Amino acid sequence: APAREKHWQEAWDKGGIFRASTKPGQPKCYVLEMFPYPSGRIHVGHSRNYTMGDVFARYKRAKGFNVLHPMGWDAFGMPAENAAMERKVHPAEWTYENIATMRRQLKSMGFSLDWSREIATCSPDYYRHQQKLFLDFLKKGLAYRKSSKVNWDPVDHTVLANEQVIDGRGWRSGALVEQRELTQWFFKITAYADELLEALQTLDKWPEKVRLMQANWIGRSQGMLVRFGLDKKTAPEGQGEVEVYTTRPDTLFGASFVALSPDHPLAKAAAAKNADLAVFCDECRHMGTSVADLETAEKQGFDTGIRAVHPFDPNWTLPVYVANFILMDYGTGAIFGCPSGDQRDLDFARKYDLPFTPVILPPGEDAATFAITDRAYDGDGTMINSSFLNGLGTEAAFEEVARRLEKATLGNKPVGARKVNYRLRDWGVSRQRYWGCPIPVIHCETCGIVPVPDKDLPVELPKDATFDKPGNPLDRHPTWKHVDCPSCGGKARRETDTMDTFVDSSWYFVRFTAPHAKTPVDKEAAAYWLAVDQYIGGIEHAILHLLYSRFFTRAMCDTGHLSMAQNAREPFAALFTQGMVTHETYKSRHGGWLQPSQVRIEGEGASRHAVEIATGEPAVIGAIEKMSKSRKNTVDLDDFVSRYGADVARWFVLSDSPPERDVTYTDVGVEGARRFVQRVWRLVDQGAEKATEKGATKPAEFGAEANDLRRAAHKALDQVAHSIEALRFNVAVAQIYEFANVLGSALGKTGPDMAWAQREALEFLVHMIGPMMPHLAEESWARLGYNTLLANEAWPEADPALLVDDTIVIAVQVNGKRRDEMTIARTADKAEIEAAALQLETVQRALEGRPVKKVIVVPQRIVNVVG
């Protein structure tokens, strides 16, 4: 009944009941689903995450919380620009049209959203504040410019993210991606590396998996910087030493070479005098960066002829190689190789005939016979062949080496220093694109980098950009970038890079707390609403978006935009990562993808097959995959809602599969949801006839049957509440089914006490389905005689006395095997239970005459007779 659904949506809207405002004193609950990118249309797959958030938000409202449940649009991004190139439509037009469609679609689902807080990140009203944040970050040193290597697409003239490089080629142009040195803007996320890692421990309502992924991503490692002197006879002029980073200083006596990144200053100095080396370095730079390339690329090195002196033995020198597998931006861009303790070093040593002495004896191995052949040993053990370290354990050896290297000097400075290193790198935010937030700085020939003054914000995107050729439309715009320097008034040039769209989504949850504030943040509103109490989104954002948001929260605190306690600067108190909706895929016999609506399924089981409706030709049934446009296996929300209604869609995506796991869209599954929606309506409709009027006096006494119904109702109410609280929607669904079955049979019974119990049960049922099927719930509430909105009603209190039974059934085991069950008073003590169990004929029979050795009694649960 989509028409009736519309009616209730308008009723909620008219009441403005989902509009949130600060209410000091009332407990608040900020519920947020990751906001969507306006890509076009919403399909059933998208709707699952919003449905879950809505169930939670509606439930919390009913439980008396002041709920904030906003929605907005992550509206900047490449698809809009691609559409502009392909279809000659302006990115803004394309984006706002999509937003209009998707907003209408979301509204058709009846979500309890506060639309008065809607934001779109592509609106100057939003990004002007983001520019202000950028400038404050800049002032604080949290934003800076540096030259770094990036993936450069020579055809599209743009930087590509690592994910956009497929097998070494640009995903759009197919051109071989180059590593290019470019000056880019960065956010100093590494300044918070330690805090971001440490605070993960406080996020106990986050999935363990996500915390682990972030910890790995930050990648803290404890090691040492060690300086190797260079043999003067072999070193290039002016080069006296090389510093390496190692996490295993204990293996220093197993060193057999030093390796440098092709971009290391020493490598460059050496290459300046060695043409062959220069060629080698150049080849390394053009090596592909894809997974496949890295796996197949052989470890290659080039002997520079330089010799490095071992820190513990002036007479021991090591060859210095340039190697293709050393990364310039981790550690110092130089390593010492210990082949016996590192597989990669071993492969390298074998290839170039370098020695590999074992220095760590694994536990249980004999020093006389232990040898390294083709497998390195990187575990712990006892030091061997290591001079003063011999006999020490791995950890003790680390400490001993650290102690000595910190004391030893080379050129008046310590040879070694302990150093914590992070895998995390600063966040490069420059993008050579049009459809993003302009970076608000001006480059002046005389003054250098000049921030745009606050009064000139926002720096707006020019509307008349052209999209007919690749490259940055802002850069080639005839006038936009030419400005006067705000500082000296001379000729200057605007920054034409825009910000990575992940910046937009790193603080939108803050903006939602005061979306119309004149400043980026209304501190009071933020203090009241933050942190987000329940955040819901896909696991694909486990690292980037969630880590960036955690960084932003801290950076905004340190620039005075937010005030949060130092030990609780976290944006999302609880995180839930929901599973996707999947669907079978179909291909025509000619290879193209087919939409579900283009095929007809015939037969069952082994003979199940698909036919392309248009041609009558057989179609191929493919794998079940996440709903996506590219595979055409989506089900459009409009089609679904007009056919079944929003409640069926909501009930379906919540049913059966646990919310964190994928759910497969099937017609039979949808049919099941539709049937239940109708069944609930029948129950309420028929029940309303039999049950007492609303507000009737409660009978003084209830008969056994009425009492059973009441117990079932109160228990279900309690259980469903707990299940929703824990986001276990599939369990809540099952509990509602179970209760509907009980209520269904109870409706056949009569009596004044029964009629009252029936009304209570019906009302409880309506409350239970309220968060999940809100339209049907309102319709039912009205059918039960109320002219109020259920959405404004409080969740009923379950009577604790009705949640426990007087008598319970407990299982009886003999030697751990279940032999019988017995009904006994709930309050029965151990002795009573034991006595009752021993009297059971089944127990005696199972004992087969053996004496009873012992009886284990867990009251209210089980009794186990051991004989």
Place this chain on the structure above:
RNA sequence: GCGGACGUGGUGGAACUGGUAGACACACAGGACUUAAAAUCCUGAGGCGGCAACGCCGUGUGGGUUCGACUCCCACCGUCCGCACCA
């Protein structure tokens, strides 16, 4: 390679902190209603044996801890996910 998760009937999945495995749903079978079908309602059902009462087996495989293990421990197999030349 490193890290992690998961494995339960024909299917999706329940089972609280170690205490009746298979709730609930789907599919299936039988029945009621109907001229008939659909819809709806009722009943049945893990496997094997037995008319039945009942017995045996059973949560990927093999071991272990325990009065008792889907749950805890060890090893293995399989599936999925994340990271990946990080020194």
